[in-house]
Amino acid sequence: MNNVILKIGLLAGVIFLSACTGGDSSPGYEFMPNMYRSASLETYGENTITGMNALQPVEGTVARGHLSTFNYDETLEGYLSAGENAVNPIKNTPENMADGKALYGMFCEHCHGKTGAGDGTVMHALYSAVPHYNDNKLLRRCNLPMCDLKAGHIFHAITFGLNSMGPHASQINEEERWKITLYIQEELQHYGLE
Ligand code: HEC
Numbered sequence: 238m239n240n241v242i243l244k245i246g247l248l249a250g251v252i253f254l255s256a257c258t259g260g261d262s263s264p265g266y267e268f269m270p271n272m273y274r275s276a277s278l279e280t281y282g283e284n285t286i287t288g289m290n291a292l293q294p295v296e297g298t299v300a301r302g303h304l305s306t307f308n309y310d311e312t313l314e315g316y317l318s319a320g321e322n323a324v325n326p327i328k329n330t331p332e333n334m335a336d337g338k339a340l341y342g343m344f345c346e347h348c349h350g351k352t353g354a355g356d357g358t359v360m361h362a363l364y365s366a367v368p369h370y371n372d373n374k375l376l377r378r379c380n381l382p383m384c385d386l387k388a389g390h391i392f393h394a395i396t397f398g399l400n401s402m403g404p405h406a407s408q409i410n411e412e413e414r415w416k417i418t419l420y421i422q423e424e425l426q427h428y429g430l431e
Contacts, residue, residue: 304411309389311397313378316390320379323389327415329423337420340413344405353425363401370425384426391418 267273278284281291294300306326309315327333341349350356353370368375372383379390386394395414398404409417 306411306415307389307392307396309393316393316397317379319389319393320381320387321389323387323392325388325392325415325418325422327412327419329419333416334420334423336413337416337418338424340409340417341420341425344409345417348402352428353421354428367402370421371428386426388415388418388422391421 278286283290299305307319307323309319309323346357347359348355348357348364348367349370350367355367355369357364357367368377368383370383373385374382376382377386377390379386381387381390392414394402395409395417396404396406405414
């Protein structure tokens with residue numbers, strides 16, 4: 238009888254200790270692996286049959302946090318690439334120009350001035366260097382003067398800001414930002430220049 242108890246005890250000990258083999262990272266021996274490792278496809282894993290992945294947005298949709306017309310990041314590379322590639326999707330119509338002008342009046346004029354000459358009513362040392370839109374000499378980050386900034390540069394600056402100019406993405410939506418960009422390019426960039 239004692240012998241049987243001893244044998245059962247030893248067997249239990251061996252099974253118990255077998256879970257400890259293989260170091261810290263090993264789960265030990267799996268008695269029923271199918272219980273842990275499902276043979277079905279996981280929702281966010283790779284689908285080996287269709288090749289699709291639930292983490293990738295479906296074609297034609299816009300992932301959260303992305304814009305449908307502008308996907309450049311906050312870096313200098315993003316700014317330069319936006320200047321080269323971004324196209325203003327807003328048409329140059331009297332309505333869009335009027336909207337752009339009104340929005341510029343609400344969000345930009347107090348710093349950048351009515352004609353874009355950097356002479357807005359905000360008088361603070363921090364904003365003393367508001368650039369003129371119609372400046373054709375001082376080169377900006379993209380090696381172009383203010384009067385030659387491309388639509389993508391302007392949209393990027395409104396979206397992400399630059400130094401003491403804060404980002405405006407939370408106040409002004411995508412379409413409105415393009416309208417402001419249109420207004421600046423059409424009315425202010427060469428204001429008073431030959
Ligand atoms: C609080 C004042 C302030 C407001 C409001 C403001 N800006 Fe600016 N903006 C500045 C200053 C200051 C700079 C220069 C930043 C620098 O060069 O460090 C600047 C720079 C710019 C530039 C040049 C960026 C570049 O690529 O060099 C553009 C374009 C611009 N602003 C557009 C706008 C537009 C459009 C609005 C309205 C949606 C706006 N800003 C609102 C202060 C302001």
